[in-house]
Amino acid sequence: MSAAPTSVAAVLRGGAAALAAVLLLAVAGCGGSDEPADGTITLPPAPSAEGTSAPPPAAGVVYKLSGDLCEKADQAPFADLYPKEDAQPLVNTEKLCVTRRTSADKSISLTIDADLLPNEAAAKLFVETGRRLAKRPFTDVTGAGSDAHWSGDKDDVKLTSYHGNLVLEVQAAANVADGMPDDVVQRLVRVAEGTYAKLAP
Template sequence: MRAARTPVAGAVRRGTAAVFAAVLLAAGGAGCGGSDEPGDRTITLPPLPSTEKTSAAPPTGVVYKLSGDLCEKADQAPFADLYPTEDDKRLASTEKLCVTRRTSPDKSISLTIDADLLPTESAAKLFVETGRRLAKRPYTDVDGAGADAYWDGDKDDVKLTSYHGNLVLEVQAAVNVADGMPKDVVQRLVRVAEGTYAKLAP
C-alpha cells in the first residue's frame, strides 16, 4: 500500500506565513480570486447546497486561545468511516499544526489541520480574504464552516479555509491519485472545521 502524499509541515507554515505577510502589507487592489485557466489537474467536486458566495458573518466576539496537542483536539471523525485507522506516529503535532495519516485496508489519506491565531476577528477576516485574492487555484465559496469559507483543490489535494472569531483554520486532505479522493471530500472538510472550532472554543 502506497502512502498518501503528505503536505510537508514546513511548507504549510511557509505558505501560511506568505499569506499573513500579504495581510500585513495590506495588499489592496490584488486581482480577483481564482485563476481563469484551471489546468488539467483541477478536480470537479459536488458543491454544497448553497453555491452562492458566503456572506460575511457578523462579529462573534469569540477569542480563541490555543494550547496542548491540536491533533488530540481536532475533529477527525468525518473521515473515520472511510479511513478508520490513524498512524501511531504523526508527522506534525503542535498546538497550531496537526499533520497525520489515516488508512483503510486498501487506501490512505493525509490530513493537515493548520490553526492560526490572529489578534482580532477583523484581522482573521482580512487573512482569509487576502488568501482568496492570492489563490493560485480556482476556488469555490461554501457555507457551514466558520465565516468566508472557500475550498480549492485538484485530484489529490483539497483545502478548505475559513475563520471564526480570531481563529483561522486551513483543513487539507491529500491522497494518491490511484487511491482516489472521496467524492464528498468538501463536505467532510467542512465538518472537520465545524467540529474543530467547537472543540477549540473557549
C-alpha cells in the same frame, strides 16, 4: 498499502502557510497568476453539516490554543473511510496537525492548520487576502465558519475559513491511485466545524 501521500515539501508548505499569507498582505497589490492548476476538479458545494456540534456565535469569541492540535481536531468525518490513524503524527503542535489515516487499501493525509489572529477583523482580512491572491479557482461553501471556500485538484483539496479570531485551513491529500473521496469537501466542512467547536473557549 499505498505509500504516505504527505511529502516533506508538503508539510513545509502547510506549516509556512500562515507566514506566507501574512507576507502576502504587504504585497496584495502585486497580484499573481490566475491560471488554474492542471487537473482541477469540481466537487459539489457542501451543505451545512448536520449532526456535528456547532461552534458558538462568532461575535466576540476569542480562541486560545494550547496542547497538541491532533488530539483536539475533529477527524471523525474521515474515520469511516479511513479508520486507522498513524500512531505518531508527522507534525503535532498546538497550531499544526499533519497526520495520516488508512483503510485496508487506501490512505489519506490530513493537515489542520490553526492560525490565531488578534481579533475577528484581522482573521477576516487574513482570509480575504488569501482569496484575492489565490493561484487556483475556489468555490464558496457554508457550514464551516465564515468566508469558507475550497480549492483543489485530484489529489489535494483545501478548505479555508475563519471563526472569531481563529483561521482554520483544513487539507486532504491522497495518492492519485488511491483517489479522493467524492464528498471530500463535505467531510472537510465537518472537520472544520467540529474543530471550531472543540477549540472554542
